[in-house]
Amino acid sequence: MEQIKIENDIVQLRLITQEDVEGIIEAANDPDIWMHMSDTLLSREAVLQYVENAVKEHEAGQMYKFVIIDKKTGKIIGSTTLFDISLQHKRLEIGYTWLNPHYWRSNINTNCKYLLLTYCFEHLGLHRVQIKTDDKNNRSQKAIERLGATKEGVLRNHMVRKDGTIRHTVMYSITKEDWPHVKQHFERNLLKKSFNF
Incomplete structure (x- = not known):
């Protein structure tokens, strides 16, 4: 397994x-x-299972879970994932991203998405990267839209939330044709800023 950093x-x-x-x-x-x-x-057992699954999924090439490390402190501050990987169709999804709330209004997530998108389009040669979020998660939707992703629609009754309610999922994408403009947008406008969502 390649160690991706x-x-x-x-x-x-x-x-x-x-x-x-x-x-x-x-x-x-x-x-x-x-x-x-x-x-x-929220429990040691849940984290141990999360890490064990992540290592197995990496080894199988099914999913790549990354830790997010703040370069100033050297501390782990969150995680993000590449999944739903189809190298045959040259696409994958970025998601399952979480950050410690201390970093929510910083430029950390923007930098993470820039690095992942650059890796996907310029290293892997993908044609499409998709990002999905809960239709109730307005903060996430605004963040995805600020990146320059195109909103493709809503997957109705897509999932059941942990509280038993039905989740609709908003689907976004960035294609290889979009990438040069999106990359320029990142470099000119996003990487050094922090946002209030």
């Missing part, structure tokens, strides 16, 4: 390993993170 001067993304358990426990221990997520990492 992507970084700039703000963040480092690298595949999750067993050594990351304590850092993930520290970063993930806030219930607000999990408000719109289907799973939570």
Whole structure:
């Protein structure tokens, strides 16, 4: 398995390993993170299972879960994932992103998405990257739209939330044709700013 590590001067993304358990426990221990997520990492057992699954999925080439490391502190502050991978069709999805709330209104997530999109389009040669979010997660929708992704529509009755309610899912994409403009938008406008969502 290739050890993927992507970084700039703000963040480092690298595949999750067993050594990351304590850092993930520290970063993930806030219930607000999990408000719109289907799973939570609020217990040691949940984090141990998360890390074990991540390593297995990496080895099988099914999913690539990264820890997000703040380059200033060297601490793990969240995670993001490449999944629904089809190299045959040259597409994948970015998602399952969570950050410690201390970083929610910073430029960390923007830098993560820039690094992942650059990796996807310029290293892997993909044709499409998609991003989905809960239709109730307005903060996430605004963040995705600021990136320059195109809203493709809503998948109605797509999932059941952990509270039993039905979730509609908003689908976005960036294509290889979009990427030069989106990349320029990142570099000119987004990478150095922080936003209030």
